[in-house]
Amino acid sequence: MERELAPQFASVEQEARAWQFGMWVFLSTEVLFFGGLFIAYGVYRFAYPQDFHLASSHMNVWLGTANTLVLLTSSLFVALALHLVRHERSMWATLALVLALLLGVVFMVFKGLEYAEHAREGLLPGVYFASHKLHSVGALQFVTLYWLMTGLHALHVTIGLFVLAWTAFQAASGFYSPRRMAGLEIGGMYWHFVDVIWVFLYPLLYLV
Amino acid sequence: MLKYVLIWVALIGLTVTTFLLSRVPTGDWSIAIALAIAAAKATLIVLFFMELAKHRGASALALGTSLVFIAVVLTLALFDVGLRFEPTRPPGPLVQTLKVGQ
Known part of the structure; x- marks a missing residue:
């Protein structure tokens, strides 16, 4: 069942370290990618503090909070999957990954419900903005940033769902062992990263 | 666990x-x-x-570098919009609402 080691690696441990480092470099570029939007949020919030505060109170804080709990729990299952593979419980690890995947789907369903609600209220980005309650320039900026930030995040969640499905399939096939599980580790890192971004989006868009 | x-x-x-x-x-x-x-x-x-x-290795350094970069750009951007004085303010809705230092 053991894969062959690629010729550039001296050992399995070195291969795992290279994969991890490569993933950290990739995630660092992702931090910069999202960072642009966070900086835009900071600048416009500084310019329109009252408008941002008012507009964020029109977001559905209950769905936002529920989604935070859903993603954190999903992350826990991915962390447990790694732990279970390390203790040679591949079938339990598969179950944990499937549960993480299902919670990711729940997140997307909640997000879809929220988007539908915003569409009904005219809380749409850019030129599509047609709210009867919010009229200020700052509110339009907030709503546009809300769609950009959550939209880019939802795209990452969607990619993450495919990553989780792949790792669950690999775990079910008995591909991972305590010695060789770098693919699961970096796939899990991607899912946790998506969680970390949401941890910052949640207070900025729903709470303050 | x-x-x-x-x-x-x-x-x-x-x-x-x-x-x-x-x-x-x-x-x-x-x-x-x-x-x-x-x-x-x-x-x-x-x-x-x-x-x-x-x-191990430089993983923390890679992440730390991107975080420092975001912190630097955000700080400088906020200083820019916050500390503009009158002749350097471009027209438009953003700076009209600032009224910083007045």
Whole structure:
């Protein structure tokens, strides 16, 4: 069942370290990618503090909070999957990954419900903005940033769902062992990263 | 196994805390408090779920570099919009609403 080691690696441990480092470099570029939007949020919030505060109170804080709990729990299952593979419980690890995947789907369903609600209220980005309650320039900026930030995040969640499905399939096939599980580790890192971004989006868009 | 569950409990606890704190008026401090709690949650996830605490080599350096970059750009951008004086203010809705230092 053991894969062959690629010729550039001296050992399995070195291969795992290279994969991890490569993933950290990739995630660092992702931090910069999202960072642009966070900086835009900071600048416009500084310019329109009252408008941002008012507009964020029109977001559905209950769905936002529920989604935070859903993603954190999903992350826990991915962390447990790694732990279970390390203790040679591949079938339990598969179950944990499937549960993480299902919670990711729940997140997307909640997000879809929220988007539908915003569409009904005219809380749409850019030129599509047609709210009867919010009229200020700052509110339009907030709503546009809300769609950009959550939209880019939802795209990452969607990619993450495919990553989780792949790792669950690999775990079910008995591909991972305590010695060789770098693919699961970096796939899990991607899912946790998506969680970390949401941890910052949640207070900025729903709470303050 | 217990370790991961305890971290999850801490994450849920911090989420409930930030939600409840958003319901009480904390004025200008609200965004600082919310971001401090978010940073604490992110640190727990990065160190223990993403296992950065265990990863050797330059991994932490790669992540740290991107975070420092974001901090520098955000700080300079806020100084720029916050400290413009009259002749350097371009026309438009953004700077008209600023009225900083007046």
